[in-house]
Amino acid sequence: xxxxxxxxxxxxxxxxxxxxxxxxxxxxxxxxxxxxxxxxxxxxxxxxxxxxxxxxxxxxxxxxxxxxxxxxxxxxxxxxxxxxxxxxxxxxxxxxxxxxxxxxxxxxxxxxxxxxxxxxxxxxxxxxxxxxxxxxxxxxxxxxxxxxxxxxxxxxxxxxxxxxxxxxxxxxxxxxxxxxxxxxxxxxxxxxxxxxxxxxxxxxxxxxxxxxxxxxxxxxxxxxxxxxxxxxxxxxxxxxxxxxxxxxxxxxxxxxxxxxxxxxxxxxx
Amino acid sequence: xxxxxxxxxxxxxxxxxxxxxxxxxxxxxxxxxxxxxxxxxxxxxxxxxxxxxxxxxxxxxxxxxxxxxxxxxxxxxxxxxxxxxxxxxxxxxxxxxxxxxxxxxxxxxxxxxxxxxxxxxxxxxxxxxxxxxxxxxxxxxxxxxxxxxxxxxxxxxxxxxxxxxxxxxxxxxxxxxxxxxxxxxxxxxxxxxxxxxxxxxxxxxxxxxxxxxxxxxxxxxxxxxxxxxxxxxxxxxxxxxxxxxxxxxxxxxxxxxxxxxxxxxxxxx
Numbered sequence: 411x412x413x414x415x416x417x418x419x420x421x422x423x424x425x426x427x428x429x430x431x432x433x434x435x436x437x438x439x440x441x442x443x444x445x446x447x448x449x450x451x452x453x454x455x456x457x458x459x460x461x462x463x464x465x466x467x468x469x470x471x472x473x474x475x476x477x478x479x480x481x482x483x484x485x486x487x488x489x490x491x492x493x494x495x496x497x498x499x500x501x502x503x504x505x506x507x508x509x510x511x512x513x514x515x516x517x518x519x520x521x522x523x524x525x526x527x528x529x530x531x532x533x534x535x536x537x538x539x540x541x542x543x544x545x546x547x548x549x550x551x552x553x554x555x556x557x558x559x560x561x562x563x564x565x566x567x568x569x570x571x572x573x574x575x576x577x578x579x580x581x582x583x584x585x586x587x588x589x590x591x592x593x594x595x596x597x598x599x600x601x602x603x604x605x606x607x608x609x610x611x612x613x614x615x616x617x618x619x620x621x622x623x624x625x626x627x628x629x630x631x632x633x634x635x636x637x638x639x640x641x642x643x644x645x646x647x648x649x650x651x652x653x654x655x656x657x658x659x660x661x662x663x664x665x666x667x668x669x670x671x672x673x674x675x676x677x678x679x
Numbered sequence: 680x681x682x683x684x685x686x687x688x689x690x691x692x693x694x695x696x697x698x699x700x701x702x703x704x705x706x707x708x709x710x711x712x713x714x715x716x717x718x719x720x721x722x723x724x725x726x727x728x729x730x731x732x733x734x735x736x737x738x739x740x741x742x743x744x745x746x747x748x749x750x751x752x753x754x755x756x757x758x759x760x761x762x763x764x765x766x767x768x769x770x771x772x773x774x775x776x777x778x779x780x781x782x783x784x785x786x787x788x789x790x791x792x793x794x795x796x797x798x799x800x801x802x803x804x805x806x807x808x809x810x811x812x813x814x815x816x817x818x819x820x821x822x823x824x825x826x827x828x829x830x831x832x833x834x835x836x837x838x839x840x841x842x843x844x845x846x847x848x849x850x851x852x853x854x855x856x857x858x859x860x861x862x863x864x865x866x867x868x869x870x871x872x873x874x875x876x877x878x879x880x881x882x883x884x885x886x887x888x889x890x891x892x893x894x895x896x897x898x899x900x901x902x903x904x905x906x907x908x909x910x911x912x913x914x915x916x917x918x919x920x921x922x923x924x925x926x927x928x929x930x931x932x933x934x935x936x937x938x939x940x941x942x943x944x945x946x947x948x
Binding site for chain 2: 475476478480482483484497498499502505526527529530531533541549551553554564566569573578580581585586587588590598606670
C-alpha cells in the first residue's frame with residue numbers, strides 16, 4: 411500500500427500514545443511510570459489492563475528475544491514503547507518521559523542540567539525506598555519464597571526500619587530544606603517533577619508494608635516535609651482521580667508487602 | 680574586581696576539568712566514572728588522590744549539607760562536580776558524561792534516543808553485577824560487618840553464583856547477539872559506549888571476587904561475547920595505560936571482595 415509523505419511523517423514521529431508493558435495484578439515498578447503519565451494526562455496503553463497483556467510482557471523478556479535493529483532486548487519490565495523506541499529500567503523510562511511530560515527540565519530550558527539533578531533524586535528514592543524495601547522480604551534470593559527466607563527477612567527488616575528508613579527519610583527531608591528545592595512542597599526547583607511522584611509512590615508503598623513504623627516516623631515530626639510532599643501529590647486533581655480509579659491496582663505480591671512480623675510493634679495508644 | 684565579558688563567559692562555560700569526589704583506597708562505584716574519563720582522555724581531578732580528599736567527600740555527605748541554590752545535597756559518592764553542576768549517582772554521572780565524552784549518542788545525533796538505550800544497559804549491569812554483588816557479602820545490613828552476616832552471605836552468594844550470574848551474563852550475551860549491538864564487540868550501535876565500560880568493570884570485579892565461578896562461566900563458552908567485550912575494553916590503549924598506572928586502585932573492602940568461602944570450589948584440574 412502506497413503511503414503519502416505525510417502518513418510517513420506521522421509514522422516516524424512521536425505523536426503516538428505511549429505503551430507501558432508491565433505485569434498485571436500489582437502496582438510494582440510500573441506504578442512509577444503510570445503516575446507520571448497520569449499526572450501529565452498523557453495518552454497511554456497498559457498491558458496490565460489488556461486481555462492477555464501478560465503475553466506481551468513474556469514475549470519481551472523471553473530468552474529468544476534479541477530485540478530489533480534499533481533496540482536491545484529488555485531484561486525485565488517495566489518497558490516503555492514509544493513509536494520505534496523501546497526502553498526498560500524504571501528510572502530510565504522516567505528520564506525519557508520527564509522532560510516530554512513537563513515533569514523535568516528540558517535540555518533547552520535555562521536549567522538545561524536540571525534533569526540530571528531530578529534523575530539523581532529519583533535514583534536515590536528507588537534505591538533506598540523501593541529496591542531495599544523489596545529486599546526486606548527477599549534478602550537471600552529473589553527466586554525463593556518469602557517463607558524460605560523468613561528469619562533472614564526479620565533481621566533485615568529490623569535493620570531497614572531502624573537504620574535505613576531514617577537515613578533515607580532524613581536525606582529527603584534535607585533536600586526539601588535545601589535552597590535548590592525552591593518554594594512549595596517539591597524536591598527540586600519549586601515545581602513538581604517525576605522525582606516527587608517517585609517519592610510519593612515509595613512512601614505510599616512503605617505505608618502499606620510497614621504501617622506501624624511509618625506511623626511512628628510520621629508522628630515523630632522529624633520528617634514533616636516529606637509527608638507534606640506525600641499529601642501534596644495525593645491532592646493533585648489528576649492523581650486523585652487516578653488513585654480512585656480501577657487503573658490503580660492494589661498492593662499484592664510485589665515490592666511492597668505487608669507481613670506483620672516484619673513491621674515493628676504498634677505504639678501503645 | 681571587574682571581569683571582562685570573555686572572562687565571564689569562561690566562568691559560566693563548562694570548559695573546566697571534571698571533579699570526581701569519591702572515597703580513597705578502593706575502586707568502588709567511582710571506578711565507573713574514572714574509566715569513562717580515562718578512555719576519553721578527559722581532564723579531571725579525583726579526591727582519591729588528593730591529600731585530605733576524604734574530607735571533601737565527608738563534607739558533601741554530612742547531615743548539615745543542604746546543597747546550594749542550584750544543587751540538592753548528594754546522599755553518597757560518587758559525586759561529580761563540573762563548573763556549577765554537582766550531581767551524584769553512578770548511572771546519572773555516566774549519563775551526563777557519556778554524550779560529552781563521545782561515549783554515548785548525543786541528543787542532536789541521528790540516533791537521538793540512543794542515550795536511553797545505553798542508560799538501560801548500564802543500569803542493568805549495575806543492578807545485577809555491582810549492587811547484587813555487593814549484597815552477597817552484606818545481605819542483612821550494610822551497617823554490620825561481614826562476619827556478623829557470614830552464614831546469610833554464604834546462602835546468598837550461592838544463589839548469586841548459581842542463578843543470578845547466569846541470568847545477567849545470559850542477558851548481556853543476548854544483547855551482544857542482537858542486531859542493535861551492531862558490528863564489533865560492543866553492546867550498542869557498533870561503537871564503544873559507557874555501558875561497555877560498566878560491563879567491563881563489573882566483570883573485572885567479579886573475576887576478583889569469585890575467581891573460580893568466573894573461570895567456570897568463562898570456560899563454559901556460553902558467554903563468549905561478554906568475555907570478548909571484556910578483552911576488547913582491556914586492550915584499548917588509554918584503558919591499558921590507566922590500568923597499569925597508580926590511578927587504578929586495588930580491590931579492597933568495597934563492592935567486590937574476595938572471600939574464598941563465598942566463591943564456589945575450584946574445578947578439578
